[in-house]
Amino acid sequence: MLSIKLAYKNLIGAGLRTWLNVFVLSLAFVIIIWHKGMLDGWDHQAKSDMIAWECGGGQYWNDKYDPNDLFTLEESHGILPQTLKELETKKEATSILISQGSIYPEGRMQSVLLKGIDPDQQILDIPSTKLKTAGSEIQVLIGEYMAKTNRLKKGDVFSMRWRTSNGAFDAADAVVAGIFKTNVPTVDAAQLWLPIETLRQMLDMPDESTILVTRQISENHPEAKGWKFQNLSILLSDVDKMIQAKSISGSILWLILMMLAMLAIFDTQVLSIFRRQKEIGTCIALGMTKGQVIRLFTIEGAMHSIFAMIVALLWGTPLLYLQAVKGITMPGDKNTYGITIADVLYPSYSLGLVASTCIIVFITTAIVSYLPSRKIAGMNPTEAIRGKIK
Amino acid sequence: MISESIITIKGLTKDFPVGSGYFRALNEVNLEFGRGEFAGLIGPSGSGKTTLLNIIGSLDTPTKGEVIVLGKDISHLNSQESASLRKEKLGFIFQSYNLLPVYTVYENVEFPLLLLNLPETERKKMVMEALEWVGLTQKVKSRPSMLSGGECQRVAIARAMVKKPIIVLADEPTANLDAENSHHILRTMATLNQELNTTFIFATHDEKVISYLKRRITLADGSLVSA
Structure with a gap:
């Protein structure tokens, strides 16, 4: 002292x-x-x-899915097992189907990831309800960065090309139904969000998904054969x-x-x-x-x-x-x-x-x-x- | 004839290493000091006055011989014990006052009492009493830099005396003072010696100090010439 x-x-x-x-x-x-x-x-x-915007409370990935290897996308999809389907039915999770494609805005070509999402989902902040707009073209949602880099704005129509599950190329016109603002580049850059049912039809993959995103507060993560659960510590690593x-x-x-x-x-x-x-x-x-x-x-x-x-x-x-x-x-x-x-x-x-x-x-x-x-x-x-x- | 011996020095020798050899500062000194003495170690520079004073004050140790201060053998004290001896029984007055520059007059005088862990009320009473002895009650809030040399030395005396030590060791206390201030502080110390029966031992070659001494011990080249 x-x-x-x-x-x-x-x-x-x-x-x-x-x-x-x-x-x-x-x-x-x-x-x-x-x-x-x-x-x-x-x-x-x-x-x-x-x-x-992306991870929710964790994700189930198809066993073959590797987000760092685009070549896995062709194989990494499947029908959800019953246990996971139940989660989706109870609105505890939402499916996302992912495939590769190309778009041709103003005649330029841009490789993109086509991501199918349920327009009624409330698991992620992606404003998917905008995909419910009726029209002859495929309704797509893009992020601000994607819009800026491709000089796209709401209502713009552009050609889109993809490969079906049989390996055949297909194409259609798409219209920008909405542009969202996000801080998460992995849901924005070179990403095209469209209704999952539309994408399933386009790819000829009925009822199939690549990943299943669970609700943030959900702790119900049952085991599912052929699907592995990725918790937040893995997703945010x-x-x-x-x-x-x-x-x-x-x-x-x-x-x-x-x-x-x-x-x-x-x-x-x-x-x-x-x-x-x-x-x-x-x-x-x-x-x-x-x-x-x-x-x-x-x-x-x-x-x-x-x-x-x-x-x-x-x-x-x-x-x-x-x-x-x-x-x-x-x-x-x-x-x-x-x-x-x-x-x-x-x-x-x-x-x-x-x-x-x-x-x-x-x-x-x-x-x-x-x-x-x-x-x-x-x-x-x-x-x-x-x-x-x- | 010494009534009550409080310091006994027998065969004291002190060597300081110099290069590969040594310098003998004190050579076989034998002395005794009694209670209430007003004594001085006199001699030219290098005669061993300060060294003897430092050893009595347990700031240094003998190379050879025995120095018993208040029943304690200086050679056998550990640092804790010698600090305790200085803290409780000894007071020091230095040539250049050695006041703590950032402390006020009051705080400087209070310092030894803080080391003794005395309660604040008691400290205050003792500090004011000590400042009264030296006539500095009006300067309690001044810092050393605001005082004259004479005033600084009076603060140093108050600091040395505040705990009423048995022995006060003063090393050339007037060396930095003019004649008037020298006489003033010497009179103060002589009065305190009489009133409190404190033993004062000076190391000096100042004639003014010598004239006040009741006992003169002369040293030359580390040896006792007269006691």
């Missing part, structure tokens, strides 16, 4: 020197929390968008990997910031021990042990981080709060990023994030403060009193 009291007095008494260090350290605090909050916010947003990769690059920033702050503390400690040797000698003469003086200097250094937390709280809280409320607008055309990212990113600051940052910075500061303070142990107090240690 005494060491804390004395350390506090010494720090306050040191004036500007203390506050400069505290400000540098508070910068590190705020930037570390902000950066991690951005990643957490992005992670949270990307995952909730992917769940809403790409996001996890991406965030992890960003976290690694972020940790370099973290390291640089911490090193800057710690360098300031270390420098101050080394200078302090050299400049304040008379004070150290006097403290020993007045009855402190070397251990107590080392503890005093270590606490002094570590206390910078406590002051920095308070200072960071004062100027960082309004700043971080403002960002959490207003968000950060992503620059340029974020659709070209190829990753799930919203127009506006909202950082997410959890208590755990703030607490862990505070603990890490405090412990690091304490260690950095202790290292130069150990020099005191080797000091001759009679020399120190006279300030004669070189």
